[in-house]
Amino acid sequence: xxxxxxxxxxxxxxxxxxxxxxxxxxxxxxxxxxxxxxxxxxxxxxxxxxxxxxxxxxxxxxxxxxxxxxxxxxxxxxxxxxxxxxxxxxxxxxxxxxxxxxxxxxxxxxxxxxxxxxxxxxxxxxxxxxxxxxxxxxxxxxxxxxxxxxxxxxxxxxxxxxxxxxxxxxxxxxxxxxxxxxxxxxxxxxxxxxxxxxxxxxxxxxxxxxxxxxxxxxxxxxxxxxxxxxxxxxxxxxxxxxxxxxxxxxxxxxxxxxxxxxxxxxxxxxxxxxxxxxxxxxxxxxxxxxxxxxxxxxxxxxxxxxxxxxxxxxxxxxxxxxxxxxxxxxxxxxxxxxxxxxxxxxxxxxxxxxxxxxxxxxxxxxxxxxxxxxxxxxxxxxxxxxxxxxxxx
Amino acid sequence: xxxxxxxxxxxxxxxxxxxxxxxxxxxxxxxxxxxxxxxxxxxxxxxxxxxxxxxxxxxxxxxxxxxxxxxxxxxxxxxxxxx
Numbered sequence: 440x441x442x443x444x445x446x447x448x449x450x451x452x453x454x455x456x457x458x459x460x461x462x463x464x465x466x467x468x469x470x471x472x473x474x475x476x477x478x479x480x481x482x483x484x485x486x487x488x489x490x491x492x493x494x495x496x497x498x499x500x501x502x503x504x505x506x507x508x509x510x511x512x513x514x515x516x517x518x519x520x521x522x523x524x525x526x527x528x529x530x531x532x533x534x535x536x537x538x539x540x541x542x543x544x545x546x547x548x549x550x551x552x553x554x555x556x557x558x559x560x561x562x563x564x565x566x567x568x569x570x571x572x573x574x575x576x577x578x579x580x581x582x583x584x585x586x587x588x589x590x591x592x593x594x595x596x597x598x599x600x601x602x603x604x605x606x607x608x609x610x611x612x613x614x615x616x617x618x619x620x621x622x623x624x625x626x627x628x629x630x631x632x633x634x635x636x637x638x639x640x641x642x643x644x645x646x647x648x649x650x651x652x653x654x655x656x657x658x659x660x661x662x663x664x665x666x667x668x669x670x671x672x673x674x675x676x677x678x679x680x681x682x683x684x685x686x687x688x689x690x691x692x693x694x695x696x697x698x699x700x701x702x703x704x705x706x707x708x709x710x711x712x713x714x715x716x717x718x719x720x721x722x723x724x725x726x727x728x729x730x731x732x733x734x735x736x737x738x739x740x741x742x743x744x745x746x747x748x749x750x751x752x753x754x755x756x757x758x759x760x761x762x763x764x765x766x767x768x769x770x771x772x773x774x775x776x777x778x779x780x781x782x783x784x785x786x787x788x789x790x791x792x793x794x795x796x797x798x799x800x801x802x803x804x805x806x807x808x809x810x811x812x813x814x815x816x817x818x819x820x821x822x823x824x825x826x827x828x829x830x831x832x
Numbered sequence: 833x834x835x836x837x838x839x840x841x842x843x844x845x846x847x848x849x850x851x852x853x854x855x856x857x858x859x860x861x862x863x864x865x866x867x868x869x870x871x872x873x874x875x876x877x878x879x880x881x882x883x884x885x886x887x888x889x890x891x892x893x894x895x896x897x898x899x900x901x902x903x904x905x906x907x908x909x910x911x912x913x914x915x
Binding site: 573610614615616617618665667668671748751752753754816819820822823824825827 | 848861862863864865866867868871874875878884885886887888890891892893
C-alpha cells in the first residue's frame with residue numbers, strides 16, 4: 440500500500456497502526472523519563488480511538504471486545520504504557536457502555552466522551568484496603584443534590600492527565616466496606632494533591648501517581664447500579680481481556696525482535712543459526728498459547744454477555760481469572776526466551792533487539808491485581824463451583 | 833428453612849450486624865456479606881440441606897437476600913424431587 444493510500448485507509452487496524460507508529464517513536468523516551476505518552480494519546484484522540492466502544496447510536500463505533508483487544512495489542516507492540524492507558528480507559532468506558540444507559544446523565548456523558556474524545560481515569564485503589572478494590576474506606580456524602588467525596592487514592596493512573604475520573608467509595612457514611620458505588624467526576628469537579636510519585640520498574644509512562652482526591656459534583660453523577668454489579672458484569676472481564684491484549688502485544692514484539700535476530704544471523708552465516716534459535720520455536724509456541732487463551736476468553740465473554748445470568752456466575756469469574764493468570768505469567772517466559780535468543784544485543788538498550796523495556800513492562804502483569812489474590816479468589820469459588828469439561832461450551 | 837439459613841448466616845456469614853436485624857428481603861451484600869463469606873454460606877447450606885448448587889445458580893442473585901437463598905434452595909429441592 441502506498442503512503443497516500445495508507446493515509447486514507449480508515450479501518451480500525453490501520454488507525455491503530457498509525458497510533459502505534461507514533462507510540463513507537465516516543466516509547467524509549469516515555470520509559471526513560473517516566474512521562475505521560477502525550478504524543479500517542481493525542482494520536483488516539485485524533486484517530487478517534489477513545490470512543491470506538493460506544494454504541495454507534497451514541498456517537499461511537501460499537502467496536503467489539505475483540506476489536507478493542509486488537510487495538511490494545513497493536514499499540515502494545517509499540518509502547519506498553521500507551522497501550523495500557525488505552526486499555527484502562529476502555530475498561531472504564533465499558534462501565535459507562537454496559538451500565539450507563541439506565542441514567543440520563545451517564546448516557547449524556549458517554550455521548551460527550553465520544554464527541555470530545557475524553558480520556559477516562561480510574562480511582563479504585565485506596566490506602567488501607569490492602570489492594571482489594573471491592574472494599575472502600577471512604578464514603579460518598581450526598582447532601583441536597585450534591586455529592587462530595589474525599590479519597591486517599593494511592594494509585595490513579597494518568598490521574599493528572601485524565602479528563603474525568605471514575606472513582607469508587609462506600610455508598611454512604613453508614614455503609615459496609617463492600618457496599619460500594621462508583622461516581623464520575625469531570626475535570627474541574629475535583630482537586631488532586633500528589634501523595635506518591637510513580638517511579639517504577641516498568642509501565643513508567645502510565646504515570647500512576649498517588650493522590651488525595653477531593654471532589655464535589657451533582658449527585659446524579661453517582662452510578663445508580665451498585666459497584667459490585669458493575670465490577671462483576673463489566674470490569675472484571677474487560678480488565679482481564681484488555682490487559683491480556685496489551686500483554687500479548689508486548690510478548691509479540693519480543694518474539695518479533697528475536698525472530699529478526701535469528702534471521703539476520705542466519706543470513707550472515709549462510710544458514711548457520713545462533714545457539715539460541717531453538718528457543719524461537721518455543722517462544723512462538725507459547726505466544727500461540729497466549730493468543731488462543733485470549734481469544735477463547737473473548738468468546739466466553741461475548742457468549743456470557745448474551746446471557747446476563749452467566750456474567751455473574753462463578754464459572755465465568757473463574758474463566759476470566761484464568762485468562763489473566765495465564766497471560767501474565769506466560770509473557771514473562773516468552774520474553775525471557777527472546778532474551779536468551781538475542782543475548783547481549785537484547786540485554787543492551789538502544790539496539791534493534793533490545794528487550795529490557797519489554798521485560799520490565801511485562802513484570803507489572805502479575806502484580807496489577809496480584810496473581811496471588813486472584814488465585815485465592817478462584818480457589819474459594821472452586822469450593823462450590825461445579826466443573827464443566829465440555830469442549831463445546 | 834428460614835431459621836436454618838439464618839443460623840448458618842450467623843455462623844459463617846461474617847456479617848458486621850446480628851442476623852436477627854436483617855430482614856428477609858434485605859440486600860446481604862449491602863449488609864456486608866463478602867464474596868468469600870458467601871461461598872462459606874453456600875458450602876454450609878449444601879451440607880445442611882444435602883444439596884448441590886448447580887452452576888447456573890451459583891451467582892450473586894441467588895444469594896442476594898435471605899429470601900433469595902430460600903427460593904434457590906427450594907428450587908433445587910423441588911427439581912430433585914421431580915427427578
